[in-house]
Amino acid sequence: MIKLYQFPISHYCEKIRWALDHKGIEYKKINLLPGLHLKHTKKIAKQSSVPVLIDGEHIVQNSNDIITYLDKTYAHKSLTPKDEDHKRQALEWENYVDKELGAHVRCVCYHILLDHPEIVIPFFTHEGPWYGKLFMKFGFKKLQSKMRYFMKINEETAQESYEKMKLVIDKLYEHLQTNKYLVGDEFTRADLAAASLLAPLCQPNGYGLEWPEKTPNRLLAISDEFEDKLKWVHDVYANYR
Numbered sequence: 001m002i003k004l005y006q007f008p009i010s011h012y013c014e015k016i017r018w019a020l021d022h023k024g025i026e027y028k029k030i031n032l033l034p035g036l037h038l039k040h041t042k043k044i045a046k047q048s049s050v051p052v053l054i055d056g057e058h059i060v061q062n063s064n065d066i067i068t069y070l071d072k073t074y075a076h077k078s079l080t081p082k083d084e085d086h087k088r089q090a091l092e093w094e095n096y097v098d099k100e101l102g103a104h105v106r107c108v109c110y111h112i113l114l115d116h117p118e119i120v121i122p123f124f125t126h127e128g129p130w131y132g133k134l135f136m137k138f139g140f141k142k143l144q145s146k147m148r149y150f151m152k153i154n155e156e157t158a159q160e161s162y163e164k165m166k167l168v169i170d171k172l173y174e175h176l177q178t179n180k181y182l183v184g185d186e187f188t189r190a191d192l193a194a195a196s197l198l199a200p201l202c203q204p205n206g207y208g209l210e211w212p213e214k215t216p217n218r219l220l221a222i223s224d225e226f227e228d229k230l231k232w233v234h235d236v237y238a239n240y241r
Contacts, residue, residue, distance in 0.1 A: 093190035104161035111158035
């Protein structure tokens with residue numbers, strides 16, 4: 001059976017959960033704890049990042065590469081268009097949102113949520129190792145500090161990420177005013193990637209986590225600001241997730 005090493009809260013991991021579910025592929029999720037995940041991923045893959053997909057002897061990292069692998073190996077319900085021009089466009093959109101959106105959504109959200117352990121700890125420990133809550137009880141402050149340092153999360157970078165995120169949201173919204181999909185006339189990896197990477201802002205049903213009953217005011221204000229321009233994310237989740 002395919003194994004997916006992941007963080008439940010990660011929107012890059014959500015891309016792969018969604019792709020596997022879309023294809024109807026059976027798989028086992030192995031939820032890792034941030035920080036402690038390093039010793040696991042370094043044993044099985046070249047890099048320390050998640051998601052990591054293991055399919056027999058095949059070990060694949062990077063969400064784009066994993067979707068490409070899944071479409072080549074399990075062709076049913078392919079997320080990659082067969083038309084070469086549409087394929088190129090889909091990959092361009094996916095690369096664009098991965099680089100220009102995903103990291104910035106993460107920075108903005110973590111900058112706020114890391115100051116709310118009552119929210120973020122349940123995200124980190126969701127269906128994870130039995131010792132997760134104990135580790136977070138004594139180690140969260142250290143983890144919080146290391147995440148901010150190594151991921152460069154602070155007030156200045158969060159503001160820069162907000163501005164860059166806003167530009168991408170506007171570009172996606174403008175395109176989708178005259179197009180049902182990002183590419184052609186079918187749901188592709190481009191739509192999946194964009195919706196997945198925006199999900200932490202929109203908190204749609206189907207992500208696999210219980211969203212907090214009360215969102216921090218600062219994050220709620222950002223979500224409310226983009227609500228009209230991100231309604232399509234909820235539609236994509238409702239129709240394809």
